[in-house]
Amino acid sequence: MAQMTFLEAIRETLRQELARDERVIIYGEDVGVRGGVFRVTEGLQADFGEARVIDSPLAEAAIVGTAIGAAVNGLRPIPEIQFADFIFPAINQIVQEAARMRYRSNNDFEVPIVIRAPFGGGVRGGLYHSQSVEAFFGHVPGLKVVIASTPYDAKGLLTQAIADPDPVLFLEHKGLYRSIKGEVPEERYLIPIGKADRKREGKDVSVIAYGLMANLALKAAETLAGEGISVEVIDLRSIRPFDKAAILESAKKTGKVLIVHEDNLTGGFGGEISAVISEEALFYLDAPIMRLTGPDVPAMGFSPPLEHAFMITADKIADAARNLAKF
Amino acid sequence: MAQMTFLEAIRETLRQELARDERVIIYGEDVGVRGGVFRVTEGLQADFGEARVIDSPLAEAAIVGTAIGAAVNGLRPIPEIQFADFIFPAINQIVQEAARMRYRSNNDFEVPIVIRAPFGGGVRGGLYHSQSVEAFFGHVPGLKVVIASTPYDAKGLLTQAIADPDPVLFLEHKGLYRSIKGEVPEERYLIPIGKADRKREGKDVSVIAYGLMANLALKAAETLAGEGISVEVIDLRSIRPFDKAAILESAKKTGKVLIVHEDNLTGGFGGEISAVISEEALFYLDAPIMRLTGPDVPAMGFSPPLEHAFMITADKIADAARNLAKF
């Protein structure tokens, strides 16, 4: 089995799907000759041609809008939004069209597209190249929102997303692209969307997270293990649908829950997770459900002190979990 | 004091502000000659001229985008989005530009605009003329989101929104326009944004709501009063900022909280409210925090059975509150 970075896992999955299914096409800004601004699609145009790996005009609404039409007429488009920050011009097509096509046509049409978008901060992206946008989309029935945390998961979830008959937003945390490596089987495999993965078992505190945050939570858990605090880490893998059962099981077991996301607090997806727990597991709780999130500012500052102050770190998670354990 | 419908209260507020401040302009699709598709702006163009009440081209991004520029250069634009369902083409301008201008310029610029948009269902609007969009915007730092429930509040809050130096999204539930009347003073007055109003005092169950839902909650409270159940109704009036203190005070008092919104459940703003309560008042709770919301479907069906099944009613609120009281 090959060791791959998160980025390579995504690239090789795209390559595998392009090779096995002629209907799969990739397009977006700079994804062809340049291989994407992060090089995720590097080499794919050379291998599969300009007709299947397309450098599109600079227009996100058209990218998603044409992908919808192409999907209806038999293709399996995987459009890329260059940065999640630039998904807003396309949100109309995503929310009102892609996510609603099946429902509004009473199941007569479906829109199997996968929209890939790098998101998140800590990479000196400043206000417009660091955003977490998942809360906007986690609220949208008809859409699926997937966020992987390991190379292995990335492949299985992306493969599933491409096979999925519904529109999937596949968000890739930029901080993971080259920072982590892991074993990735060469053969095709699917990870179901909507099943969380308990990345670490524990009994004192449950940390619920996804994407980069799941990795940081694991580091924090390691630290706390040394202090005799046993932390369970639930990696949601997708926020729409999200795995209520896994969350409730863990919450009931530990009685103490810490929800972590990089997105800002108010109206973030952590609220939903918290609400579900207090609806269905309130009397198992030994402490308030806590959220550790980005601050309620419009976006992440560029200057290092601002970026550092904004970002979630393993230490911040450890601090929060420690406090919760002591509660 | 004049009795006015909700719609009239908004129209008269706009008229008053147009009259007192030359910088105020109104524009949007059909707001001029036609007075808006709901007639909210009826007569205003005749009174204030085509230069100040403008029939704009059919382009929401341009409507909001030009309002931003106009506000920076000295005007006080009040753009209208014809239906909240059609705000998505403008969301990029709202989230990434209007709401972020002050922050990104380190307080050098501000964008005092009020975006008015009718929202909500129960008026045979079907999938694209019934949506609740507040969760998308309640998540956005830098933006304020106001939702009034009475003619009196509508005037005070809208006046405040126009005076506010930051961008405000002022959402008007269509179901309120002509269905309720109330006293509205003629003189100008301001209601601060971010202060909830306890519309009814009670001790057994707290219902947290806003807009039309606050009215339905009051009806439900009336019913339950007859059954000996005392319901407190907190009308949030705005969801960003929202009045944490009022929510916590009520939650601590009654120990039982029902959050109501018409927007669909998952990722809706109710999650945030629930999360805040369980973070800060968990041990005062005598029952799980409950949410009564629209179902998790892409939008509200048009056919009467589908619409009725979707809509929140006073009966549904009464049922939920009754169950909670019995818990």
Next chain:
Amino acid sequence: MPDSGLTPELMKEMYYTMALSRALDDRLWVLNRQGRAPTVYSSNGHEAAQVGSAFALNRGEDWIVPYYRDMALVLAWGMTPREVLLHFFAKAEDPNSGGRQMMAHWGSHRLHILSTGAVVATQDAHAAGLALASKMLKDGRVSVAYFGEGSTSQGEFHEALNFAAVHKLPVIFFNENNGYAISVPQRKQMVVQDISAHAESYGMPGISVDGNDPVKVYEVTKAAADRARRGEGPTLVEAKTYRFVPHSSDDDDRAYRTREEVQEHKQFDPVVMFEARLLADKVITEADKAEIMKKIKAVVDDATTYADKAPLPDADTLGLYVYGEDGK
């Protein structure tokens, strides 16, 4: 005319479809005024543009992405009056949406009518996307997006034209210019007279045509479709027409246009004019006309009765079809 393949038989069918649409439309207004359905969006006045263009295409085979005003179009494309009425009454059997959508939000996979929402101009990119697939899969299909002149103010219209032009896609952008966007007259919507003026900056042909003449519309559309099938790329067609009725049953057009203006345009009523022409050209006789009218009346009555009796959707179906089956 034989050059363009427009036989007397086809002309007769065109006439039938236009007259049927008008009659059905009249019925919708009656039913609406009776309080039996809350909303009408009307194609009244647009019949020549819609039917003329439809007949120039492979109806039911090529893809159309209609506008809400396009009842005559979908009738030409194979939707039956019963289906239209089922949609209008929001009945469970409505093939467009199962009663989920407000009237005039068309869609049928079987007929290759892409399901439509209400947010104007999104459909333009959908048509380009359908055409992108047709180009790749070489299925020989042309896609057509229909839209009003008001919707060209939306940026997405331009994005779609540009995308289609760059990729030389087999798509037609078909504008029905009736001079108003609800109450907003064209001069407040844009500076130019012709929607077709936009074509040049995307390097595609742009043609304005008398939208009240179904034959001219047919010819222009046919040329655009042929061009698309030859792999030469998109065309922007503008059919100039007028709507004789308010924007919808919720509108009152007296606020923004005079009765005289409406009357003046009625001189060019596409259904009346086409009928007169077919009679003059002896494509149909008075007897044919009477028979057609009788048939139309029967069909409209049948549709009304059928749809009226059909059941409403069950409230329990509310939660269905948010998602499909996983992982095919």
Next chain:
Amino acid sequence: MPDSGLTPELMKEMYYTMALSRALDDRLWVLNRQGRAPTVYSSNGHEAAQVGSAFALNRGEDWIVPYYRDMALVLAWGMTPREVLLHFFAKAEDPNSGGRQMMAHWGSHRLHILSTGAVVATQDAHAAGLALASKMLKDGRVSVAYFGEGSTSQGEFHEALNFAAVHKLPVIFFNENNGYAISVPQRKQMVVQDISAHAESYGMPGISVDGNDPVKVYEVTKAAADRARRGEGPTLVEAKTYRFVPHSSDDDDRAYRTREEVQEHKQFDPVVMFEARLLADKVITEADKAEIMKKIKAVVDDATTYADKAPLPDADTLGLYVYGEDGK
């Protein structure tokens, strides 16, 4: 040339500004390669377009809404090299954003440079809106939106042009066409050769000009500004130019263009050409040039040192200025 008001003094100042921008830009790349700042967006190659247009306007009085590539523009508009470097190093004193924004996101209320984000094409509507206020308040100002040719694929560009045209706003849409949007060449971005081609469908003048000649750019922009001030509405100007360096310091342009292509364009380096011309026309002497270069070096050094020493923003400021004071 005297007709357009371009005196030798002004030409000299234009030259100084262009050369300053180039020198400052070179410095940014050096500092970036030294690891002292993570990102450069460069105006290298665009100096004539930016400075030529700026000098045709009331600098610091009219409104500009710049593109990220517009360092030469903001220098011409009154931003100092120190301020640019403070922005580049993301220092607290950065007047554009207090270190909050990545380099090249300009903004200054004092200078009438509207604060900009990174989402391309949103600025076009802002400029139209600024102009809407100017028209209403009769302040005599012109607003100018700057943008790349790639950004014209965004629908919002078209919405802004249309809005400005309908309302005859005193605004100029100023395109810097360098043939690439990061790696995407113009022919994959659009079918037409000239961005100015879009003007016609909005009923406004559209002019393409050699963007490497600051005088020509000046003249065209001056005419557009005069027109705007006369109340005759917007103009679309396209300045054709080239960027000599990668899109940003994160880019590697060898993936999408040959070194030969870049070399060929270097023949038309606007700074080199303008310098040669001013020397030939005796607007400046070799001695002037040496003095200017010396001054520039000193200014750039000073800016670097000053900004380098300036403090970073305090982490505690993170939460400031999400909202302003309530209810004025």
